[in-house]
Amino acid sequence: MSITRHRLFYPGVLLLVLLVSNVFFTPTFFNLRMQDGHLYGSLIDIVRNGAPLLIVAVGMTFVIATGGIDLSVGAVMAISGAVATHHIAGLSNQDSTAGVLTAVGMALGFCLLLGLWNGILVAVVGIQPIIATLILMVAGRGVAQWITDGQIITVNSPAYKLIGGGYKLALPFAIFLAIAVLVFAAVISRRSALGMLIESVGGNAEASRLAGIRSRGLILLAYVFSGFCAGLAGLMISSNVSSADANNTGLFYELDAILAVVIGGTALIGGRYFLVGTLVGALTIQTLTTTILTIGINPNATLLFKAFVVFVMCLIQSPAFRAKVFRRRQRPASPPAAPASKEQHVRVPA
Amino acid sequence: MFKKASLVAFASAAALLLAGCGDDSDDTASPGSSSAAGGGGGGSSEQITLGFAQVGAESGWRTANTDSIKKSAEEAGIELQFSDAQQKQENQIRAIRSFIQQKVDVIAFSPVIESGWDAVLNEAKRANIPVILTDRAVDSEDTSLYKTFLGSDFVLEGQKAGEWLKEEYADEAGPVNIVELQGTTGAAPAIDRQQGFADAIAGESKFKMIASQTGDFTRAGGKQVMEAFLQAHKDIDVLYAHNDDMGLGAIEAIEAAGLTPGEDIKIITVDAVKDGMQALADGKINFIVECNPLLGPQLMDAVKKVVAGEEIPPRIETEETTFTQEQAKAALPTRQY
Known part of the structure; x- marks a missing residue:
């Protein structure tokens, strides 16, 4: 009973069900083997492809915890990859560590500025987060295209x-990077009062301010961190295929990131946030994508299948829905049980 | 007081600006719809304005296509209003509506997907603006909605890929297990290349399509889908990718699995962009069916004819070939894109 009450119980079960269901279609799904000095298998693919999503979702978790939302992460990812590859492509020796580090530094630095831009619009200018970040979501792709000149x-x-x-x-x-970001976020926010302060701002920004918390600075910080996370994820995706595609890198990523956060139990209205939940959410989404590909669902039905699974996830996670379903099951179960025993009592003497 | 005065000044300036815009568009409407608002300094009233709504820049192919259109518009003295839809149909519809409002002479576009164009094309028809489809078709029943479809025969491309495969495996008994990386779901090249390929290999039962998924025409998509294919199927002989970029992504996945692309798994792609041709010359791809993006000159030609009121055929095909590894080595140095 206590396990089922844990807020990660249902998301965790869903993730396990998804993983295990693969075995029915691909018996070797959980197999891992060494290949050219590294581990190779579906699970590794899931974690590696899910790493950028996890990083973006961690940044998104803080933004959502402050009661905001960051729609620009996909565009920021595209910009990050574009900045880095643009710099590397201009190097005489593309493999020089110093050159690549400079490129990474430039990309991440630029993404911090983009995050700051979002933060200023939300916290200082006071624009609604969904509108403020929508500006960069639309304009950001243009910036990425401008950097790459529309080319890959x-x-x-x-x-x-x-x-x-x-x-x-x-x-x-990529796994190490993702774990580093997750651990950094967890330690810095949970080992200090930072996390509590962010939750308090998300719960009620005005009340927090009156209580002496600098709401504005905390909100700003959340967007800057989200920009950094998106930048890092953009580098990972671009580096994975050794190219930058301004049009497609991070397309619709903001939606996946928000979904990962929500599956993990963080409410969109802000307040409490759960980083481990976000981890489970991100892994679940990537597992779902990989499952669709491994099972071989018809591409025309892919989106429908995804929507259906997400729908079921949301239903199962809804306490109101669970209460209704379980109560209905219990109510018919208990009243007939009593008459049945009475009948038995009657029958036994007869 | 001062504040008020400056506000009034600002408002009247804004009103003037607005009025200016209105005058401009009236001008274009009255003297025969071809005076091209702000004709870039050239100022000739004969200049044709072409509104082109591009799909996006999803691949090197598309970039070459865009460059060809921009370049040949300049050479032909046609003013080009270019819009990039970033792979979204709603962006493209918006762009076409704005072309209609700007009263361009001809609208040309490459539809992101096949369906859902009737409404906006009818608007163009009511505004008497001829429409030319380039490189991708629409599934409208009403063919009067557009003048011509200029582009490749995607079904034929798929057939060419299938024919090569049949020849390559002519002496082997099989079974030959094939996996397919499809383009964007619902896009004409994806549907037709799939069908053409399937038609070509349909006659021989040794060819087995064991998996087929969409990689959205992107490298990242191709890589991720191929990774999953390699996990789910241990006996893949052939990969057929609907474009070079997905093939290039898949090559990385195949190498990561410890296999040799081009040998352990034979790879056929469509497009022949530079990176793809390089991989073909390096032996990582086995066969590429060309899909020629340099249709700018043919498009400008068609635009001029349409404006002049000449009849043009409802289907204009671009010239295309195929490449083997040897041919790629020979063609690579002079490849434009």
């Missing part, structure tokens, strides 16, 4: 490739 920039740089497509210690490097 292809680079040939093993050093850059490491970020999203390389391996360290037999595991994808």
